[in-house]
Amino acid sequence: VDDADNTQAHEAQREARWLAALRPMAATLPESGIMTVINYGHDKAGVVPFWAGEGDVPTPAFIAEAAIEALRQGHTFYTYQRGIPPLRQAVAAYIHRHFLADVDPERVIITGSGMQAIMQTVQALVGPGDEVVVVSPVWPNIFAAIHMQEAVARPVPLQCAQDAWRLDLDRLFDACGSRTRALFLNTPGNPTGWIMEPEDMLRVRDFARARGLWIIVDEVYGQFVYDRPRVTSFLEVMEPDEQLIVVNTFSKNWSMTGWRVGWVVIPHSRSLGQVYENLVQYNTSGVPAFLQYGCVTALTDGDAYLKSLVEQCRQGRALVCERLATVPRVRLVWPQGAFYLFFQVAGEPDSLTLAKRLVDEAQVGLAPGSAFGTGGEGFLRLCFAASSATLRTGVERLVAALA
Amino acid sequence: VDDADNTQAHEAQREARWLAALRPMAATLPESGIMTVINYGHDKAGVVPFWAGEGDVPTPAFIAEAAIEALRQGHTFYTYQRGIPPLRQAVAAYIHRHFLADVDPERVIITGSGMQAIMQTVQALVGPGDEVVVVSPVWPNIFAAIHMQEAVARPVPLQCAQDAWRLDLDRLFDACGSRTRALFLNTPGNPTGWIMEPEDMLRVRDFARARGLWIIVDEVYGQFVYDRPRVTSFLEVMEPDEQLIVVNTFSKNWSMTGWRVGWVVIPHSRSLGQVYENLVQYNTSGVPAFLQYGCVTALTDGDAYLKSLVEQCRQGRALVCERLATVPRVRLVWPQGAFYLFFQVAGEPDSLTLAKRLVDEAQVGLAPGSAFGTGGEGFLRLCFAASSATLRTGVERLVAALA
Numbered sequence: 130v131d132d133a134d135n136t137q138a139h140e141a142q143r144e145a146r147w148l149a150a151l152r153p154m155a156a157t158l159p160e161s162g163i164m165t166v167i168n169y170g171h172d173k174a175g176v177v178p179f180w181a182g183e184g185d186v187p188t189p190a191f192i193a194e195a196a197i198e199a200l201r202q203g204h205t206f207y208t209y210q211r212g213i214p215p216l217r218q219a220v221a222a223y224i225h226r227h228f229l230a231d232v233d234p235e236r237v238i239i240t241g242s243g244m245q246a247i248m249q250t251v252q253a254l255v256g257p258g259d260e261v262v263v264v265s266p267v268w269p270n271i272f273a274a275i276h277m278q279e280a281v282a283r284p285v286p287l288q289c290a291q292d293a294w295r296l297d298l299d300r301l302f303d304a305c306g307s308r309t310r311a312l313f314l315n316t317p318g319n320p321t322g323w324i325m326e327p328e329d330m331l332r333v334r335d336f337a338r339a340r341g342l343w344i345i346v347d348e349v350y351g352q353f354v355y356d357r358p359r360v361t362s363f364l365e366v367m368e369p370d371e372q373l374i375v376v377n378t379f380s381k382n383w384s385m386t387g388w389r390v391g392w393v394v395i396p397h398s399r400s401l402g403q404v405y406e407n408l409v410q411y412n413t414s415g416v417p418a419f420l421q422y423g424c425v426t427a428l429t430d431g432d433a434y435l436k437s438l439v440e441q442c443r444q445g446r447a448l449v450c451e452r453l454a455t456v457p458r459v460r461l462v463w464p465q466g467a468f469y470l471f472f473q474v475a476g477e478p479d480s481l482t483l484a485k486r487l488v489d490e491a492q493v494g495l496a497p498g499s500a501f502g503t504g505g506e507g508f509l510r511l512c513f514a515a516s517s518a519t520l521r522t523g524v525e526r527l528v529a530a531l532a
Numbered sequence: 533v534d535d536a537d538n539t540q541a542h543e544a545q546r547e548a549r550w551l552a553a554l555r556p557m558a559a560t561l562p563e564s565g566i567m568t569v570i571n572y573g574h575d576k577a578g579v580v581p582f583w584a585g586e587g588d589v590p591t592p593a594f595i596a597e598a599a600i601e602a603l604r605q606g607h608t609f610y611t612y613q614r615g616i617p618p619l620r621q622a623v624a625a626y627i628h629r630h631f632l633a634d635v636d637p638e639r640v641i642i643t644g645s646g647m648q649a650i651m652q653t654v655q656a657l658v659g660p661g662d663e664v665v666v667v668s669p670v671w672p673n674i675f676a677a678i679h680m681q682e683a684v685a686r687p688v689p690l691q692c693a694q695d696a697w698r699l700d701l702d703r704l705f706d707a708c709g710s711r712t713r714a715l716f717l718n719t720p721g722n723p724t725g726w727i728m729e730p731e732d733m734l735r736v737r738d739f740a741r742a743r744g745l746w747i748i749v750d751e752v753y754g755q756f757v758y759d760r761p762r763v764t765s766f767l768e769v770m771e772p773d774e775q776l777i778v779v780n781t782f783s784k785n786w787s788m789t790g791w792r793v794g795w796v797v798i799p800h801s802r803s804l805g806q807v808y809e810n811l812v813q814y815n816t817s818g819v820p821a822f823l824q825y826g827c828v829t830a831l832t833d834g835d836a837y838l839k840s841l842v843e844q845c846r847q848g849r850a851l852v853c854e855r856l857a858t859v860p861r862v863r864l865v866w867p868q869g870a871f872y873l874f875f876q877v878a879g880e881p882d883s884l885t886l887a888k889r890l891v892d893e894a895q896v897g898l899a900p901g902s903a904f905g906t907g908g909e910g911f912l913r914l915c916f917a918a919s920s921a922t923l924r925t926g927v928e929r930l931v932a933a934l935a
Contacts, residue, residue, distance in 0.1 A: 143773075147801040150746070150775060152681075152713075155656040158810045164613065187606030197600050203590030205790040210567065241644050241792065244817045252680060253558040257660050273814040277655060278555075310555075343553070370546075372553060387608040387820050389644065398550040407561045411676040413816070414647045417790050420820070 154279055161269050162481065162500025170488040177523035180484075180494040182319065182469070183386040184441075184514035189434055192383055196423030208418040210409045211402070212239025212392070216421045219428040220392050226432075227352070230364035236394050238405045239421060241413040243349055243378030243391035248274050249408040250374050250393060253401075254343050255280040260308040261345075264296060266471070266501030266508070268319050271347075275313075283309070286504030287323055293462060294323035302336050311343035317350040317360060320471040320501050320510040322464020324354065327361045334367055343372045350467040352382055352435055355443050360466065369397035381468075381514075382435045383427040390416055390424050438514075442468045445513035445520050452524045456531050468514040471498065474531055478507050491530035493523045557682055564672050565884065565903025573891035580926035583887075583897040585722065585872070586789040587844075587917035591826075592837050595786055599826030611821040613812045614805070615642025615795070619824045622831040623795050629835075630755070633767035639797050641808045642824060644816040646752055646781030646794035651677050652811040653777050653796060656804075657746050658683040663711040664748075667699060669874070669904030669911070671722050674750075678716075686712070689907030690726055696865060697726035705739050714746035720753040720763060723874040723904050723913040725867020727757065730764045737770055746775040753870035755785055755838055758846050763869065772800035784871075784917075785838045786830040793819055793827050841917075845871045848916035848923050855927045859934050871917040874901065874908075877934055881910050894933035896926045 148156040163180060170176045187193075211217065217234040224232045240246040247270065255261055257279035263271055265284035275282040285304045287294040301312070312333065316325040325333070337344050346363045354360050367373045378391035395401050409415060446463065449470050453459045461472035477483045480497035487493050487509075498508030511527075513520060551559040566583060573579045590596075614620065620637040627635045643649040650673065658664055660682035666674055668687035678685040688707045690697040704715070715736065719728040728736070740747050749766045757763050770776045781794035798804050812818060849866065852873050856862045864875035880886045883900035890896050890912075901911030914930075916923060 144801060144803040147799070147803045148807075150744075151804075151807060152655070152657055152659045152662070154659055155807050155811070158807065158814070160806060160810055161813050164809075164813060181610050183609055188603075188608040190604075193603050193608070197603065200591075200596050200600065201593075205591040205596070205788065206586055207584050207789050242816050244813075245815065248815055252555070254555055256555045256557055257682065259555070270814055270817070273810070277814060279660065341553075385608065386610050387818075387822065389816055389818065389820055396550070398547060400547040400550045401554075403563060404551075404554060404558050404561065406567075407563055407676070408558070410564050410567060410647075411561070411673055411680060412648065412651055413645050413792055414673070415790075415792065417792055417823070419790065 154277060158273060158276060161273070163269065163496045165481065165500070166484045166488065166494060166497060169485055170494050173488060176488055176492045176494050177519060177526065178494040179511045179513070179515070179523055180496045182381065182512055184384055185516055185519050186384055188383065188385050188388070191430060192385065192423050192427045195426035196419050199419035199422035204418040204422065206418070208415050208421070210406045210415050212237065212416065213418055213421045216425050219425045223428045224362070224364065227359070228362040228365055230362055232364060232394055233369065233397060235402060236369065236397055238393050238395060238409065239416050240391045240393055240409065241416050242389040243376055243380060244270060245412060246376035246378070246391040246393040247271065247347065249405060249412060250345055250376060251275055251278050251280070252408055253404055255310050258308060259310045260306065261311045261313050262301065262304045262309055263313040264301065264315065264318070265503045266320055266498065266505035267315050269500045269502065271313055271315070272502055284503035287321055289462060293465060294321040296323070296325065296329070298329060298332055301333070305340060305342065309342060311345050312337060313345045315347040317354060317466025319350065319467050320469045320496070320498070320505070322467045322469060322471070324360055324465045327366065330361060330363060330366050337372065343374065345374045345376070347376050349376070349378050349381055351377070353439055353442055353468050354466040355446060356465055364394060371396060379424050379427055382438070383431050384438065385427065388420055388423070390420055441516070442514055444517060445515065446470070448517055448520050449511060449513045449524055452528060456528055458531055468512060470511045470513060471508050472511070473508050480506055480509055484509060487527070487530060491526040493526050557680060561676060561679060564676070566672065566899045568884065568903070569887045569891065569897060569900060572888055573897050576891060579891055579895045579897050580922060580929065581897040582914045582916070582918070582926055583899045585784065585915055587787055588919055588922050589787055591786065591788050591791070594833060595788065595826050595830045598829035599822050602822035602825035607821040607825060609821070611818050611824070613809045613818050615640065615819065616821055616824045619828050622828045626831045627765070627767065630762070631765040631768055633765055635767060635797055636772065636800060638805060639772065639800055641796050641798060641812065642819050643794045643796055643812065644819050645792040646779055646783060647673060648815060649779040649781070649794040649796040650674065650750065652808060652815060653748055653779060654678055654681050654683070655811055656807055658713050661711060662713045663709065664714045664716050665704065665707045665712055666716040667704065667718065667721070668906045669723055669901065669908035670718050672903045672905065674716055674718070675905055687906035690724055692865060696868060697724040699726070699728065699732070701732060701735055704736070708743060708745065712745060714748050715740060716748045718750040720757060720869025722753065722870050723872045723899070723901070723908070725870045725872060725874065727763055727868045730769065733764060733766060733769050740775065746777065748777045748779070750779050752779070752781050752784055754780070756842055756845055756871050757869040758849060759868055767797060774799060782827050782830055785841070786834050787841065788830065791823055791826070793823055844919070845917055847920060848918065849873070851920055851923050852914060852916045852927055855931060859931055861934055871915060873914045873916060874911050875914070876911050883909055883912055887912060890930070890933060894929040896929050
């Protein structure tokens with residue numbers, strides 16, 4: 130036993146030395162709390178995975194085949210750092226078709242994932258000591274990207290009211306101080322499904338204008354909305370010469386999570402375009418051209434697929450919410466948008482412990498609310514983008530485990 | 533004329549305001565000097581492109597088809613952040629096969645390009661005010677990645693001797709001060725072809741050991757060597773528990789520049805592995821799994837292709853060096869490794885001006901030496917990884933233009 134203890138102590142010392150040899154920012158960069166549970170359950174057979182933000186069907190063939198054709202045609206060289214021109218045009222056309230916004234393709238930059246779109250944006254805007262006010266709970270990677278710039282995230286929590294998540298705008302504005310450079314909003318929001326109303330968007334816009342702040346909006350779930358015909362994009366309420374950055378991804382709309390392609394719409398400025406080109410160059414040196422041709426097809430031929438996916442999520446939302454609402458210990462609000470249910474279980478304040486227990490005892494993988502920052506602890510996130518058979522299996526297990 | 537001047541002045545003011553709204557680091561991040569010329573000549577018809585670090589053949593079919601099969605099989609979901617296990621194992625096996633080094637697959641992290649491998653490494657190791665001593669001239673993206681951490685690069689220039697590029701190790705060591713955290717070496721080197729000799733590697737290792745410095749080595753061109761059977765990897769002279777990071781890419785060996793997949797070998801440490809997993813998560817959230825299956829095939833079935841590519845580069849080197857050596861104004865040293873000729877033209881001290889002129893007057897695209905930092909100005913970089921027909925066309929144009 131002593132020997133084992135000694136070995137463990139030696140190991141711990143050794144690992145502590147490695148962390149001390151790193152930059153403090155990196156040594157203190159937290160593991161994603163979503164990944165903590167995924168890594169915990171990854172190799173356990175039979176777990177129904179609702180922990181990640183993706184469904185259970187692969188990318189549709191018409192998109193995959195477009196990439197395959199481009200790959201076979203030899204589009205395997207270095208390419209335009211800002212994205213191939215037809216893809217930047219297709220993004221602009223997609224925005225024009227779905228929102229009341231006219232975006233010049235020059236404002237569109239293709240990035241190696243929505244995550245890279247966020248990373249490049251915080252790299253461009255905030256440095257050590259700067260502050261970003263972030264509406265939370267939110268995808269943990271937002272906080273991490275800010276931390277990686279040695280900047281500070283100031284979370285402003287949404288309130289979980291009886292019927293919906295709500296944001297107190299005065300709290301949001303009060304959180305902005307002299308070091309604040311940007312507001313970060315994710316609407317429709319992960320993990321809560323919260324949607325910012327147009328009148329609030331105008332107030333936020335006016336506040337940011339008056340204070341010279343950037344608005345960064347993650348509109349990745351802009352199509353996943355259930356109780357209204359559509360959402361308003363910030364691109365509809367702000368001009369091309371205002372300090373607005375909108376990030377997006379191909380991942381969610383077209384079941385392309387594994388492709389790692391996203392985009393960002395920046396203000397109309399030659400200098401800003403060049404800065405983003407530089408950031409692409411020095412982060413990833415571009416996105417595979419043959420994948421970009423697949424993305425063109427997703428945008429131009431993918432509206433019907435997208436519509437059917439949103440319809441599936443609408444049914445998934447109903448299935449999950451109706452069934453879990455029958456469990457006395459469960460407290461939930463039907464999400465207005467995105468494809469997550471963010472719910473509480475009475476008597477279970479520690480979401481990470483509960484999420485791990487549910488992996489072991491219910492064979493269901495959920496993300497712990499604590500991963501999503503201020504206001505998230507005590508909740509669990511369930512992704513309902515899966516097919517109804519998968520959802521039914523997982524939800525029945527949850528009902529049994531939580532009853 | 534006054535109106536036009538006013539419009540221009542207004543535009544300039546407007547752009548200056550945009551740059552002022554950015555983080556100073558981003559506003560001062562320079563454009564890659566390679567991209568300056570590529571962007572200058574990109575749309576000019578008939579230019580023979582020797583400016584980028586790639587050949588003129590697409591990825592071989594056996595690799596592309598492996599990715600296509602995986603894509604059709606539906607490997608389109610989020611995947612292992614450190615890379616799929618078979619790929620990490622294949623990298624370890626590749627290293628074992630080609631170098632006298634035994635690397636545990638746990639030490640291998642798959643990244644979204646060699647560039648991302650470098651970016652994640654500087655993110656992990658250096659922060660604001662830290663210094664990295666960099667052997668130059670070198671790929672400009674190294675300097676940019678360091679700048680993006682608000683750290684400082686201290687270049688130590690190679691000397692261009694009569695027969696080879698040489699590094700004065702005393703100069704290298706003298707450049708290391710109290711803020712120095714790491715040495716950055718690229719051997720075989722871009723753009724010079726310089727190769728660090730094993731005895732110098734041992735001296736650098738001993739110096740870094742004594743000073744507690746990290747050694748970051750870019751071994752991307754480790755297979756492209758012409759006057760000796762092979763090069764020694766730093767993995768052969770340092771132990772798994774030393775502060776060594778080796779970055780690499782699939783781009784050069786298997787004509788996969790457009791794929792954006794690289795890897796990094798880190799020390800054997802649970803904590804470091806977790807830090808790199810976090811950095812993957814927050815930069816790109818992983819590399820497409822279906823591309824990784826193509827990469828497995830490149831590593832396991834690609835030795836013969838690699839050998840033929842190196843052979844082609846050997847012939848390309850001879851073709852280019854022999855022909856350009858006949859031009860009285862040209863001064864060159866045959867490169868020992870990599871696939872670039874880095875040469876001078878008498879009476880042409882301004883390499884960017886000359887590179888642009890050669891685009892216009894010779895229809896040949898070269899990279900300006902000024903892009904590669906201290907010691908690079910006055911040189912031009914020519915990539916000879918192309919087929920001999922392309923090389924012949926371009927070189928004859930150069931001979932005519934520089935005669």
